[in-house]
Amino acid sequence: MRRRGMVLLAIAAVTASTVLSGCGGGSEDPAGKTTLTFWQQKFEDYQQAWFKKYVDQYNASQDKVKVELQVVPADTWAQKLKAAQAAGKAPDIATTSYGNVAPGVAQGQFAALDELLPAEAFTDVKDNVKGFVTVGGKHYAYPMLVEPSTVLYYRTDLVTAAGLDPNSPPKTWDELVQWATKLTQGKVKGMTIASAGVDLGWSSWGLQYNACGKLPVNDDWSKSTATEPCFEKLLNFYKTLYQGGLIPKTPKVGYADGAPYGQGEVAMMAGGSWVIGQLKNDFKAMVAKTAVAPFPSIDGDPTKTTATLGGWTLTVDAKSKGKQQAADFVKYLLAGDPAIMADFFKTSGFSKYTVRASVDQALVGNPDATSDPFMKVISEKVVPFGKQEPAYPWDISLAFGTAIESAMKGKADVPTSLKTAAAAIDDVIKKQSLAGTAPK
Amino acid sequence: MTALDSRVAAPPDPAPDAEPRGGRRAAAARHGRDNRTAYLMIAPMVVLLGIFVFWPLANSVYLSTFKISFYQEPEFVGLDFYQYVLESPRFWESIVVGLYYAVLTVPTGIVIALLLASFIKTLSRRLASYMKVTVYLPAVVSTVVASVLFVFMYQDEGVINWMLSLLNHGPVNWLNDPSYALPAVAVPGIWLSFGVTTLILLAGLLDIPENYYESAQLDGAGFFQRLFKITIPLLKNVLLYLLVTGFTLAIQLFELPLIMTNGGPVDATTTPNLYIFNSFRDLTPYATSFSLTASLMLFVVLGAISLVIFKLVNSDKAIDG
Structure with a gap:
């Protein structure tokens, strides 16, 4: 009987803890102070410091709301968020990438911000970015920054030593391959670019646009277009770089990390604009020896897209019990005093780009911002031609990324790899009933 | 008396040289007690297995017939x-x-x-x-x-x-x-x-x-x-x-x-x-x-x-x- 009693006790404890744990998200304590949870995906170290600084300032500036900042590593983000959603404990405020805004809205995951923020908060946002956070005429996220996914970095000293002209970087894919071949010497590889399926899934979006003028799905998401010949050229380009030994075959880090370039293991790098921040913070000696150029285009046309404009927003959870308070915090951090965001871009070493006209004005007087050579190239030659990240499910991007990887690593030839990808994409379209659901 | 006890206590065809009815009944009662003790002893394990294995498993099978969303009504999709x-x-x-x-x-x-x-x-x-x-x-x-x-x-x-x-x-x-x-x-x-x-x-x-x-x-x-x-x-x-x-x-x-x-x-x-x-x-x-x-x-x-x-x-x- 004693054991049965213990079992009953255990059941009671489990039930009680389940009931108690159900209470979360925008809770209010007896004193009337609302506690909001804010999940921030882990980015470069300086970003964590920036978020913490302003969350602390916000908490100190008033006594109605307490924002609890939690930094969540990128590789555990998805499963942690899903588990929290399942338990009814999703964070009130979260960092959300542009690519995840529309799919989240389709599930009813985010609160519309139009009723929660003053209208002028959105009039300040640049027109090309507004579309990134708008679904069906409503704003579901407040944008923070944009950053092109692909630009070309190269070592001016090594380029000169190889007899190439650092002032006229490669314009076409063929020229890039020639440069990479000449720059591959000893242990230093010519360049680095993504080579794992998951990284290729997103980092190649810009080059998919470059090769074909579109992504491997038709406009209304009813059919895959991956078998079109232009995509074969893209796969062959990656294959040449990999099989020619022009990029490291066993990369130690993923595409987003510029460490191999910073450590001098490669002479050129395809990387996001965020790597500038990494170089300025972690590899200072490399900055003076580095030049930045738009990533070469398939045929040398500099107006063709080579990068998608990725970036981050803050969203408010649709089930939050403190939506208005959460939106007030988003307004304070991203849509309020332009000096706060100006401080962010300054801390980032101007490796990310503003989304608000008023923040641009706040930076006009900052000589670092206006004279930064990297920023000038990227904002004038890359950003204007950048496209929005696709809003379709990740499985489609992964299928195409896997096709590129398969061709690079010789698992299958280029046409077969693309056929496999097309079949996988059509399967996703069918099973997830995507036809006709593309956001307008 | 439980159903189990009554089944054991009423043999369909008693042999002529069977031991007296009272002895049988005592044996049957002992048997029933043994059974009860046995069930009691495995009960905690069965309860725990039920809570942590069988119920989650049955619930998973049930949930697998839905398209689960944490924000909208789950949609029944059968198999x-x-x-x-x-x-x-x-x-x-x-x-x-x-x-x-x-x-x-x-x-x-x-x-x-x-x-x-x-x-x-x-x-x-x-x-x-x-x-x-x-x-x-x-x-x-x-x-x-x-x-x-x-x-x-x-x-x-x-x-x-x-x-x-x-x-x-x-x-x-x-x-x-x-x-x-x-x-x-x-x-x-x-x-x-x-x-x-x-x-x-x-x-x-x-x-x-x-x-x-x-x-x-x-x-x-x-x-x-x-x-x-x-x-x-x-x-x-x-x-x-x-x-x-x-x-x-x-x-x-x-x-x-x-x-x-x-x-x-x-x-x-x-x-x-x-x-x-x-x-x-x-x-x-x-x-x-x-x-x-x-x-x-x-x-x-x-x-x-x-x-x-x-x-x-x-x-x-x-x-x-």
């Missing part, structure tokens, strides 16, 4: 997701990867362990305990630590490629070539598990009476005859246990490919659990239900594999009893 999983080539490819990994690691691990256990058996007591500690050490190393260690060893400039370079072989792209990646992941897999296997086999070997070997030797049996006629038949149950647990554990491998290759290159190391995990990480309602159904299907596949092994290797009572 659609079972069809999606069964039709998914990546699911079956991941099962093949799991089986290939099991074939690479389980028999190799058992052979190495059997050799080591036979060797340890011949050693003096002191040396044997030293060896036992040594072979068991990898088992206490964290899988994560081992993965990171082996990733370094497999680098272009790592120790394995350095040794190859001494033999005038170019660096092999161990973790980024679809044909080498899984065998490369299997090596730390074997290293981590053979300690436990060795100890279990050693216990089995020490259980075989020494006089069997002595009489076989007197009859002129050689090493291989002794191995195949005495050692292996008498270790059959131990080997069956190792095979079944080894296969089911190997197919469920997760951490090694997650850390060493993240399932790549081109899904060459995407084991079933890693595939299910990666499916779950996708933020669509489709992915939630798909990964749940795939887990249930994996449960069925693992059960089927264990059944096949049981069928292939008949479990007998040991000859020695």
